[in-house]
Amino acid sequence: MWIPIQINESSAEPLYHQIETQLRSMIVSGQLGEGTLLPSIRELAGSLNCSAITVRRVYQDLENEGLLRTKQGTGTFVSKVEEEQRGTYKQTLVQEALEAAIDSAIAVQYSKEELQALFLEMIEKKYKAAGKGGNAK
Amino acid sequence: MWIPIQINESSAEPLYHQIETQLRSMIVSGQLGEGTLLPSIRELAGSLNCSAITVRRVYQDLENEGLLRTKQGTGTFVSKVEEEQRGTYKQTLVQEALEAAIDSAIAVQYSKEELQALFLEMIEKKYKAAGKGGNAK
Amino acid sequence: MWIPIQINESSAEPLYHQIETQLRSMIVSGQLGEGTLLPSIRELAGSLNCSAITVRRVYQDLENEGLLRTKQGTGTFVSKVEEEQRGTYKQTLVQEALEAAIDSAIAVQYSKEELQALFLEMIEKKYKAAGKGGNAK
Amino acid sequence: MWIPIQINESSAEPLYHQIETQLRSMIVSGQLGEGTLLPSIRELAGSLNCSAITVRRVYQDLENEGLLRTKQGTGTFVSKVEEEQRGTYKQTLVQEALEAAIDSAIAVQYSKEELQALFLEMIEKKYKAAGKGGNAK
DNA sequence: GTGGTCTAGACCACC
DNA sequence: GTGGTCTAGACCACG
Numbered sequence: 015m016w017i018p019i020q021i022n023e024s025s026a027e028p029l030y031h032q033i034e035t036q037l038r039s040m041i042v043s044g045q046l047g048e049g050t051l052l053p054s055i056r057e058l059a060g061s062l063n064c065s066a067i068t069v070r071r072v073y074q075d076l077e078n079e080g081l082l083r084t085k086q087g088t089g090t091f092v093s094k095v096e097e098e099q100r101g102t103y104k105q106t107l108v109q110e111a112l113e114a115a116i117d118s119a120i121a122v123q124y125s126k127e128e129l130q131a132l133f134l135e136m137i138e139k140k141y142k143a144a145g146k147g148g149n150a151k
Numbered sequence: 152m153w154i155p156i157q158i159n160e161s162s163a164e165p166l167y168h169q170i171e172t173q174l175r176s177m178i179v180s181g182q183l184g185e186g187t188l189l190p191s192i193r194e195l196a197g198s199l200n201c202s203a204i205t206v207r208r209v210y211q212d213l214e215n216e217g218l219l220r221t222k223q224g225t226g227t228f229v230s231k232v233e234e235e236q237r238g239t240y241k242q243t244l245v246q247e248a249l250e251a252a253i254d255s256a257i258a259v260q261y262s263k264e265e266l267q268a269l270f271l272e273m274i275e276k277k278y279k280a281a282g283k284g285g286n287a288k
Numbered sequence: 289m290w291i292p293i294q295i296n297e298s299s300a301e302p303l304y305h306q307i308e309t310q311l312r313s314m315i316v317s318g319q320l321g322e323g324t325l326l327p328s329i330r331e332l333a334g335s336l337n338c339s340a341i342t343v344r345r346v347y348q349d350l351e352n353e354g355l356l357r358t359k360q361g362t363g364t365f366v367s368k369v370e371e372e373q374r375g376t377y378k379q380t381l382v383q384e385a386l387e388a389a390i391d392s393a394i395a396v397q398y399s400k401e402e403l404q405a406l407f408l409e410m411i412e413k414k415y416k417a418a419g420k421g422g423n424a425k
Numbered sequence: 426m427w428i429p430i431q432i433n434e435s436s437a438e439p440l441y442h443q444i445e446t447q448l449r450s451m452i453v454s455g456q457l458g459e460g461t462l463l464p465s466i467r468e469l470a471g472s473l474n475c476s477a478i479t480v481r482r483v484y485q486d487l488e489n490e491g492l493l494r495t496k497q498g499t500g501t502f503v504s505k506v507e508e509e510q511r512g513t514y515k516q517t518l519v520q521e522a523l524e525a526a527i528d529s530a531i532a533v534q535y536s537k538e539e540l541q542a543l544f545l546e547m548i549e550k551k552y553k554a555a556g557k558g559g560n561a562k
Numbered sequence: 563g564t565g566g567t568c569t570a571g572a573c574c575a576c577c
Numbered sequence: 578g579t580g581g582t583c584t585a586g587a588c589c590a591c592g
Contacts, residue, residue: 039258065577102253104259111252112270119250121176122241128280133249133270140253141263165582202584223565224591302567313532339569361576361579378533385529388543389522390551395450396515400552407523407544414527416536476592
């Protein structure tokens, strides 16, 4: 099983956090469906070129959040995520990020109009770059 | 000189970073004009109820960024920020936050339309709460 | 990893600055190559007989200059310095010192000839003392 | 009496030190001859746009070095400097600066030849800029 | 009064 | 083990 995780080692963001964030997104967005068998700790650690202890922590944290479930001697699987929970999760995630962005704009006294213009410009660019035009539920 | 800085003790964000962020915003947005004498290290430390060393670090970091200028035995002043640089600074700040938000939306496969709707809703709410309707150029 | 740093306690030059200067020279001169793992903060502090905070500051300052890169929980490494940048760095360092010397000579109205003679005399002596006759490119 | 002192307020070098250095050079080089009456503390402070206490310290320090002499109610005068002392003074000053420069060159592993070339280039430029071709004793 | 350096030590987060 | 943050306080240098 191959999982597309990007590590930015020059970032100040802790390794384990980068991995968690990406894995969590893939799970709640449904890209990793219920029951999917994740790579073993050693395997993922190897392919990310990081220590096993870091991956161990990631799996542990996500298991504590209820997103993963581990079966002794078998492996780590994606748990069932309720549709309702899924929606809440996604929205919370995005909302918090948007809130931070708007707050920073207010802090430097951007007008609402300026902020909107900047947002519209960026959203076009980024969605195009991501090769997605809109895959709504 | 009184400076309105809010500390969130329960946040995981380091103290010095919270202070830096807020001061930086006030400087690049022009709320603290060139030449303004900031409160002394000990004074600000007292009013924020933190150690002088923490404030010292904040002033030093911002001096390294070129936003402050300090003279021993005299005090710490806001330095000149070119109009052009000011614009860039503000935009970079906001852009990075927006980018992170959009990235997270893409990661959980939000459609462009969903994201836009959420953004428009939130921007209304937050700008109203901030009691500002738009102070564009 | 052992690093040859000399501390002059009786000097008016701040401790952290003495250490920074010497480390910086070793890095830009290539004596500490890219990727070299520096001694841990506590280790260097111990061997220099100074506080860990002082060493921490040194590492941080050099990181801000782009000469070091630190990873939490792992250590502090020498980062990549472009050959071009390396040359510029070295030259700037020496140039500034030379400039100060020439300025002081001009200020006391030394003639160009006197200064040159003094320089030639000293350079012979000091390079002999350093046990180096010239390791040009 | 007008004294050509340049203050660089963006420098990290303390104010009093900048002034002392320049005054000292003018005295030992003979530009300010024995018995010259210096401007009053208030006067110099005014023209340098700094506090009187700073100038007071400068005069005091130079008096302690034996370069100045103060007469109550009359003013501050340049003392007699022995020819021998004058030479020693000048040489020490320049020598120390040169030594620092050569040391820094050795630290970054400049070869003797490289350093010499750089020196010759700079000395030409700076002496030309100073509008002096050589006014030896 | 101001800022600048340094210490000793605590406690946390990361790997 | 590593680095990162923060404290309380001492002492010095500058204006």
